[in-house]
Amino acid sequence: MKTTHPELALDELQSFLNEKVALYNNPDFIESDPIQIPHLYSQKEDIEIAGFLSATIAWGNRKMIIKNAQRMMDLMGNSPYDFVMSHTDDQLERMESFVHRTFNGTDMVFFIKSLQNIYHNHNGLEAVFAQYQQPDSMQAGISEFKRVFFEIEHQNRTQKHISDPANGSAAKRINMFLRWMARNDNKGVDLGIWKSISPAALSCPLDVHSGNVARKLGLLTRKQNDGKALAELDKNLRLMDPNDPVKYDFALFGLGVFEGFK
Template sequence: MTFPELKSFLDEKVVLYNNTNFIESDPVQIPHLFTQKEDIEIAGFLSATISWGNRKMIIKNSHKMMELMGNAPYDFVMSHQETDLERLESFVHRTFNGQDFMGFIKGLQHIYKNHGGLETVFSNNLGEDNLQKNIHELKKLFFEIPHLNRTQKHISDPLKGSAAKRINMYLRWMVRQDNKGVDLGIWKSISPALLSCPLDVHSGNVARKLGLLTRKQNDGKALTELDLKLRELDPIDPVKYDFALFGLGVFEGF
């Protein structure tokens, strides 16, 4: 496939999958439940955090998270009492348990009370190429307060070689605004040009088959390689191709 043919093929797949039909089978539906900015941010952050494994289970458990917070995530984060956190103890999604959930509520409260909120943290000192240093900074600030060591593993650090798939997916949700109805695009302070593809098994395998990726592991180096290729296809909105790569892998078994 020539470069123009590849671009045309992927552009068609973006159109096919980047529409509201995508929402019903994807955890992006969780932040779509809310209208207040902070509710959307927190609902998205928590549901993205547990987005690994079976997608139906991810969605089911993300809804459960919202219910445990009285379907008012920002209010719960900011004004919970210690006794309110007890109801989170029974929560479990794979290796993310109730203790981790409590730690995330406290970490989020710290981010909003002391660092201006999630958008502010991610948009501080923006680099010229991507947001990977900003993800590292978010993790650092998130765990400034007392926390269980085990909880740290639930936020990836790109500066330690991770592809940080879930946070890059979250950033896509918050930053991209193309009026197609999937990504929420509520963060105007960050350019979509800085986004990185949420690299997972599906998108990685498809990218390799299409010649967009040569590295075997789905790690930070692979993400850098894929980012450069997607920026060649569209420097302004490179991560729209996540819809094509993911859709080809999950829905078409490409």
Template sequence: MTKAELKEFLDAKVQEYNNPKFLEDDPLQIPHLFSQKEDIEISAFLTSTIAWGNRKSIINNATKLMVLMGNSPYDFVMSHSEEDLESLSPFVHRTFNGIDLGYFVTSLQNIYKNHGGLETVFTDHQTKDSMQPSISKFKEVFFELPHQNRTKKHVSDPNKGSAAKRINMFLRWMVRDNSTGVDFGIWKDIETAKLSCPLDVHSGNVARKLKLLKRKQNDAKALSELDKNLRKLDPTDPVKYDFALFGLGVFERF
């Protein structure tokens, strides 16, 4: 396939999957339950945090999580009591449990009270061509309060070699425009050109088959390689190809 043919093929796949029908089986449906900016951000961040494993299970557990927070995640984060945190203790999704969730809620309150909110932390620490340093800085801010060591594994750090799949997915949700009714576009001061494709087993395997990626591990170096090649196809919105790579991998077993 020539570069032009590859672009045409992937652009067609983006169009096929980047539409509201995609939300029917995707965890992104959870933040779409909300209209207030902070509710969308917090529900999206928590949903993306547990977005590994079976998608039906992710959606079910993210729904339970919103119910535990009274379906008002921002209000819960900002005004929770110790008793409210206790009510979260039975929650579990794979290795993410009530201890982790309790810290996440406490840390989110700190971020909104003392750091200007999630958007500000990511926006203030972006570089001219990437969000990966910003993700590392976010982890630093997120864990500035006393916490159990076990919880740190639930926020990835590109500086430690991680592809940070779930945070890159969260950033796509927040930054890409809402023209197709899928992503939100509620963060206005980050350019889509800086976003990275959420790299996982599905998107990685498809990218390798399409010769967009040579590196075998799905790590930070692989993400950098994939970024470089996707930006050649669309310098302004490379992460749109997440829909194509994911769709080809999950729905078409490409």
């Protein structure tokens, strides 16, 4: 790894990023981030379903993401797990009015049905991801999750809303969801309710902001924000903290979104 600023050695870069992690990884971060939606709940299944659905639509304007994620919860009577498991056909029809960019009511209805299948037949979301995790990566687990998620009848159009690392995707939204569920550092942001997935296996949610900042700091050379870029970024972040590499997402995202880091 070679930083774009020659005067920044690895230990100096690590110190700089640790300061930024401390700055942004605190409860104040929640009020402007979609993670506020799963924070509304206390039951494990409510938290993970609210988190999964909110992360699924986490692209575009952040205020609109939060607004539409809250609408999802409202449509489910603000009891997502109970709705997933016990909805009536009439209640499911209400979901057909939902839209967030290219995620529409057809997609929403299928996601509810698929989640029901996962809780009925696969012991829930955590069990599916945990079953296929590797010591230093969740990417194969994400790919297997997509297979399970679409094992019931579905329209082809809906498949685009779950990324697949096996097809070269950085799977930003699912990696973000996994960070929410598996990191537990007692800072109040990430929920840390999944104990069967190690934070050491998590990957940074790579998007335009974190990617641009990572390139400016010499953590990433690849120009595309794809699976190969994620592997490169993962490798370099693990040099600084192999046990919790994805904590640096707070630094990269904060520098890009809140500080306009150039």
